[in-house]
Amino acid sequence: MTKTAEVILFPRNARTPAQFQQWLATVLQTFQDYLVTRGLTLTHQREAVLRCLMAAQRHLSLEDVYAEARRKDRTIGRATVFRTLRLLQECGLVAEVGSTDGRARFELKADRPHHDHMICVECGRILEFESPMMERFQDEAVKRHGFVALWHRHEIFGRCAACRRLRGRAS
Amino acid sequence: MTKTAEVILFPRNARTPAQFQQWLATVLQTFQDYLVTRGLTLTHQREAVLRCLMAAQRHLSLEDVYAEARRKDRTIGRATVFRTLRLLQECGLVAEVGSTDGRARFELKADRPHHDHMICVECGRILEFESPMMERFQDEAVKRHGFVALWHRHEIFGRCAACRRLRGRAS
């Protein structure tokens, strides 16, 4: 299987600095609210991890977040990043997404409405797409089986337009 | 409203012994054909791994296959099971499916038409379902982005009807 070095996120919708601040405040508040219900506090390390994810233009792995956070604070540890990512997943702010290199990657769910992923096996690029119709039929299928969905993962692996143009259609 | 045709395929549709033999022969032939193109041979160990997967009534992990194969042949090794599973994936006979316990699990793709999975986070049960409508909208989305799909993974994690009845709706 192809070993891709990096997962690239398609550029997110632009945000003005003011919009970003607004968004930041909201998300931080959400996180803090969750922490409070657990008797925990929003420390500067926890905030740093969340800020990394919010500023990132791509899906980050634990190691990515660790390296990035460490650039600003030499003392932050892997363990804290790990534990914070777990907290963020528990409160629903962050989700793990698929990757082609065996490392878990994370994205902010609060960022954009629900979307699925197309992952290029050639270059590792991740294309995000929405399909309300698919969501609808999924909901229907789930209900039909008496199931209650908590989260889902829909990843299509294949070859993106750019890679097909470059290398032709041959496998 | 369009009616989606979903089918619960687990437990799988019964096969008569004769039908099973027919199926077995076909699948083994497919595997051997692939091996030949690579200058490899269908050894009894490789056949054993494939037979385990075909006989199984559930999704097996590497360790499951190893234990099962070892029941019949004390000498078979983990490494061979691992390598055979890789070969089976390469030739498209087998696919990795999601799990809740961190161990990769495998299923025969040749067994049934394409289907997606609902995975109960409580009991780990996997419900398989088809939704042609979802497939259709997926194809559409893929085309729209100039993507060519090779395979995909659609897993819905949640709580199955039985577990909800048992434990109530509380999280």
Next chain:
DNA sequence: ATTGATAATGAAACTCAGTTTCATTGAGTG
């Protein structure tokens, strides 16, 4: 401020599924 309780932390150790190494076996060919 001082104390005591407890949350939080980072470095390092540990886990374990997954993967590779390597010496040996086996199957096929000339």
Next chain:
DNA sequence: CACTCAATGAAACTGAGTTTCATTATCAAT
């Protein structure tokens, strides 16, 4: 038979993920 090379299993290795543990930070109650 000798030669080649695929195939194998045991054991060693890998590395992302996770836990441990000694230390530090926080904060409430003196």
